[in-house]
Amino acid sequence: MMNQDIKRYFPILNQEVNGHPLVYLDSAATSQKPIQVIEAMRNYYELDNSNVHRGVHTLGNRATDLYEGAREKVRKFINANSTKEVIFTRGTTTSLNTVAGGYARQTLQEGDEIVISYMEHHSNIIPWQQVAKEKGAVLKYLDLEADGTISLDTVRKTITPKTKIVSVMMVSNVLGTINPVKEIAKIAHENGAIMVVDGAQAVPHMKVDVQDIDCDFLAFSGHKMCGPTGIGVLYGKQAILENMEPVEFGGEMIDFVGLHDSTWKELPWKFEGGTPIIASAIGLGAAIDFLNEIGLENIEAYEHKLAAYAMDQMETIDGLEIYGPRDPNKRCGLVTFNLADVHPHDVATVLDMNGIAVRAGHHCAQPLMKWLQVSATARASFYMYNDEADIDALVAGLQAAKEYFNDVF
Structure with missing residues (x-):
């Protein structure tokens, strides 16, 4: 089941934009949602809507089962040891900020090193900038090879015994590069550092096994993997999470509250203050069911073929x-x-006039734009519901754009 067979599950793709059939090539920004996800969220609101954990009535119990059931689906999906290691957040940005605010702020000393790369998304740069300034730590960057890849020789030269945190995206949202995060994690651990993986562009498209990678943290978002917006995941090794302080305080995450002091619930709830993102978590669980039905191995292989065809054309x-x-x-x-x-x-404007949606700008990666010596780029990103006909439409649209601007100028 791929491309045309899959497209029928995505109602939004069955429309025209500016008089042309929609060609959606912006899944790296956000993926479209299959009907299974939409129905799962609608069913929750129509049949089970209630807050979780707090009540003993039937709707509350059903909602809690659905919410915690989604957590178990995430655990299996990334092969975490326990649901205690799966924290629901607002998305990758919140997850990375939780690591920077909860782990790094608590452990870093002056002169300690944080290592990231030039290709990182802003959400994997700015939190480290801020905590480095606060703690007097040194922020170092992994340089890139000419083709936009990371050399393990560079990793070995950059990570030192002073390095305490290494944080690298598994897949670049600009270059498309698949980084050797498992090997980088090994080098980080040999130097006594922890490994943080930004999985936003990887988890939707390939099998990610946190135990195989041996990362200490993994962050990803639901909306890029056929799930709803506003939900993401922070995976963390249980031993590390146990020793971390929460970064958000209030209801749900407390055990006991006194007049001058409080204690926290056990994992994972100690990091989930306030009413949880219930409906979106349920939608994420449905998205995982959908991806599992298709198979991450099938999605990855199919997208490699699409990327090869796109570059050739x-x-x-x-x-x-x-x-x-x-x-x-x-x-x-x-x-x-x-x-x-x-x-x-x-x-991008000319392509949109032809019903083709792509992304244009710096893609929240301004340091990488500087490395590329450009101010902005255009990006076409594919998912399981795209096919060669979509790429043919893109190429025709690019030819039309080129001819239009040649005539104008």
């Missing part, structure tokens, strides 16, 4: 530059590019 356009590894086995299903002297926003 796009390289026929004179003046179009593609960024990131040329080898489709080293990248995920996205292609970031620039078209001659045409600004990416103008390219």
Whole structure:
């Protein structure tokens, strides 16, 4: 079951935009949602809507079972040891901020090192900048190879015994690069550092096994993996989470509250203050069921073929530059590019006039844009519901954009 068979599960794709059939090539920003996810959330609101954990009535018990059932689905999906290691958050950004605020702020000393890479998303840069300033730590960057990959020799030279935290994205949202996070984690641990993995672009598209990678933390978002917005996950090794202080305080996460002191609930609830993101967690659970039915191995293999086809076709356009590894086995299903002297926003506007949705801008990766020596790029990103016809439409749209701006200028 792939492409056309899958498209029927996504109602939003059955429409026209500006008089053309919608070609959605912006899944790296957010994926579309299958009817199974939409119905799961609707059923919760129609049949089971209640707060969780606190009550003993029937609706409360049903809602709690659905919410905690979603946590167990996440645990299996990433192969965590226990549901105690699965914390629901608002998304990847919140998850990474929780590590920076709860772990790094608590453990870093002046002169300690934090290592990240030039390709990181802003959500995996700014939290480390802030905590480094506060604690007097040193923020170091892994340089990139010419093709936008990370060399393990560079990793070994950059990580030192002073390094306490290494935080790297598993897949670049701009270059599409698939990083060797398992090998980086090994080097980090050999130097006494912990390994944080930004899995936002990886978890939706390939099998991610936290025990195999041996990462200490993994962050990802539901909305990029066919789930709803506003829900994400922070995985953390139980021993580390047990020693971390929560970063948000209030109801749900407390055990006992006195006049001047309080104690916290056990994991994972100690990190989930306030009413949880119940409906979205249930939607995320339905999304995981959907992905499991298709198979992450099938999705990954299919997207490699799409990326290879896209690069082959796009390289026929004179003046179009593609960024990131040329080898489709080293990248995920996205292609970031620039078209001659045409600004990416103008390219995206012309494509939109033809019903083709792509992303244009710095993609929340301004340090990487500086490394690439560009101010912005355009990006076409694929998922299981795309096919070669979508890429053909993209290439035709790019040719039209090139001809339009050649005529104008």
